[in-house]
Amino acid sequence: MASVLIVDDEKSIRFVLGEYLREDGHDVLAAEDAERALAALTETQIDVVVTDVILPRISGVELLARIKARYPRTQVIMMTGEPTVETASEAVRTGAHDYLPKPVPEDAILKAVNGAAKVKILEDEREQLAEENRRYQENLETLVSQHTEALRQSEERYRALVDHSPLGIVVEGTGGLSLINQTMGTMLGLTGEDSSAIFFRDLARPKDAEELERRLAAVRTGQKNVAQGETTLLATDDTELIVEFVAVPFAAEGEAALQIAVRNITQERQLERQLRQSQKMDAIGHLAGGVAHDFNNLLMVMTACTQFIADVVPADSPVSRDIRELRDATRRATDLTRQLLAFSRQQVLEPQVLDLNRAVEGIRKMLGRLLGEDIQFTFEPAATGPMVQADPGQLEQVIMNLAVNARDAMPGGGNLVLATTLETLDEEKEFCASALAQVAPGKYACLKVTDCGTGMTETVLQKVFEPFFTTKERGKGTGLGLATVYGIVRQHGGAIAVESEVGSGTAFYVFLPLAQGAQTTSEVAESLVPGANPGETILFVEDETSVRRVTSRYLEQMGYSVIVAESGETALELAEEHPGKIDLVLTDVILTGMDGKCLADELTSRYADTRILFASGYAGDRLSAHGVTMDAVNFINKPFTRQKLAGRIRDVLDA
Incomplete structure (x- = not known):
């Protein structure tokens, strides 16, 4: 009521x-x-x-x-x-x-x-x-406001996550790209304004665009839930970027779209390519070294037999001319073998501390004659000559080969610049990337040879240091010039890199470690070497029959009493049976069965006064694995001449 x-x-x-x-x-x-x-x-x-x-x-x-x-x-x-x-x-x-x-x-x-x-x-x-309605309205407005703010904050967080993601992210709708995150923008040099009316396929390299669009279309039409793969995108400055991408369906403002995540793998692919190239070069180097070793044994016999014939044929005989031709041919074959060994990093080096500026100045006139009048040669030396420890002859060969390569790249003439600098190898410098795959970061002496010639394609660049690879006409190049340079530089503990652009020219960078001391190795004089002293005996060990025969003949001609063995085991037996003193053991390093180093250790433990002289057609790692260093006085590299062998024997016996 x-x-x-x-x-x-x-x-x-x-x-x-x-x-x-x-x-x-x-x-x-x-x-x-x-x-x-x-x-x-x-x-x-x-x-x-x-x-x-x-x-x-x-x-x-x-x-x-x-x-x-x-x-x-x-x-x-x-x-x-x-x-x-x-x-x-x-x-x-x-x-x-x-x-x-x-x-x-x-x-x-x-x-x-x-x-x-x-x-x-x-x-x-x-x-x-009405009051409840007002309260509800107020609550509703509060909730809407809270949800709107939460949505805004969520969108901001999402945008921040997207923008700061290490992946490039784009959203592609029916009208083109509606979102490009900061990573993608930085990667390709794009802004939001650039994305209007362009699609993801438009970012790809033209020859990759069709295949990329085919994969994306399969997701748009529902044939697939995801599209992924590898493609090449073009930045606004035309830089090519190798990327992995994953595309999935995405609802953007009520319409069907694609969200595409992109990862830049350009550097990974470059490193993989450099690793494959390095492995390939090492494999080819081992093959070349093995071929050169076998060829050295043949050359040893050819050189010796030529010498034996020359010893008995009068100088005025018609045969003497043939002998000289044969000797010249064996020398050229020996040089060719040395190039193979240089590429495989098995050449015997005689390093000295050198001023890189002076080394270039020393052959500057020769370079001028070699290059010809239509090549303008300029030398730009470093203010202070970088000091390196290198074999002078090998360093000259590097410079000459690079200069000749530059000359041949400019058939109509042009400018060749040779510069020396002190360079710091680091990842920030683009041209350092391939060099860093060969050596550690740090300071190096740099020899740079630049031409304005025809340049090289990417395909040629991948093979430029392979032996016997050449772009010259048949008969105009052996394909060993740059391969030799590569081998010499790597054997010196250095690195080599190349930059080239078709139609603009090429630049080769040679990085050599800076000298740490003043150690030098002098060459052994090869003229007028003395023979044997009375009663001196040499135990000669060689498993190659032809080499064993000609070398023992060399030794007999020098006046030594020679004991010949075809293996280490036989050598030990013969040494045990020999009644007198064995003054020197001349042994090949790599033998069937007991190797030369083990034989030498066993003999010196029994006969303390016995001297050892190692010989081998191998060098570098193959010798190191057997405990022998090729820069030691008690080592001689095959093939050797009679004069060089005689001199090295006296060096060891008279030491």
Whole structure:
């Protein structure tokens, strides 16, 4: 039931109406004027006010207006003993629920109050709903705001993750690339503005674009869930980048798209290519070294037999000319073998501490004659000559071969610049990359040879140091020039790199370790060497029959007593059986069965005064593996002449 306030200045009316309403179950309050009514409203929640129009001081209509202003949901029923149209109209306009003429019958007051109470209930419910709606709206707005902020922050985090990802990331929609992250932009030199109306395939090298698009299309059409592979992209400066890519479906702003992640593997592929090249060069080097060793044994026999014939043929004999031709041919064959050994890093070196500037100056005139008048030769020396430890003859061969290669690359003439510098090898310099695959980072003496010739393609660059590879016409080149340079440089502990562009020219960089000391090795004079002292005996060990035969003949011609053995085991037996002193053991290093070093160790342990001289057509690592160093005094390299062998024997015996 409702709470009802009756306002009338007549007590009897307040009483009668109050009784009606109480009997109907309502809570009733009464006030004799508007002031008391307003006070009651402030103290108690009133649902319905029943008021007379005519009240002392403040009229019922004015009271109605004040109630509606303060308590808009409180229902007001007006009563009057003198009803007029004007009063009724004003009451309705001001918000009265009902207008009753006095005297008010019981049924009329109950009907009016019950109706007003229902309206009040509905008004309260409506207000409650409105309040709940406002709170819901506020909560909804707060939630939307929070979710919007969370989404914004999430997008910012996602964008930051995408931008700072080590992978290049792009999103490709129907209209082109809609997103390019910072890594991708830096990789290719792109900005967001550059991505309008271009697709991922447009970033590829033209010859790769069709295959790339075929793979991406398979994901767009749903034939595949993912596309991945390797391709080559072009940066804005036309630099080619080898990349791995993975493309997956992606919903971007409601439309189907592709998200493509890219990893730059250019450096990896370059390192792999350099490793393969290094392994290939090593394999070819081992092959070349083996061929050269076998060929040296043949040359040894040819050289010796030529000498034997020359010893018995008079100088004025017609055969002497043939002998000289044969000797010249064997010398050229020996030089060719040396080039193979140089490439395979098995050449015997005689290193000295050299000023690189002076080394170039020493052959400058020779270079000028070699290059010809149509080549403008310029030497740009370092301010202070870089000091290197190198074999002078081998270093000259490096310079000459590179100069000749540059000359041949400029058939119409041009400029050749040879420069010496101190260079620091590090990964930041592009031309250092291939050199760092050969040596450790650090400071090196650098010899740079630059031409303005025809240049080389990428295919030629991959094979430029391979032996017998040449781009020259048949008969105009052996293909050993640059291979020899490569072998000499690597045997000296250095590195070589090349840069070339078709139509612009080529630059070769030779990096040599800086000299650490002033050690030198002098050549053995090969003229007028003494023979044997009376009674000197040599035990000669060689498993190659022809070499064993001609070398023992050499030794006999020098006046030595010679004991010949074909193996280490036989040599030990012969030494045990020999009644006298063995002054020197001349042994090949690599023998069938017991090798030369083991034989030497065994003999010197038995006969402390016996001297050892090693011989071999191998050098470098092959000798080191057997405990022999090729720069030692007690070593001679095959093929050797009679004069050189005689001199080296005396060096060992007279030491």
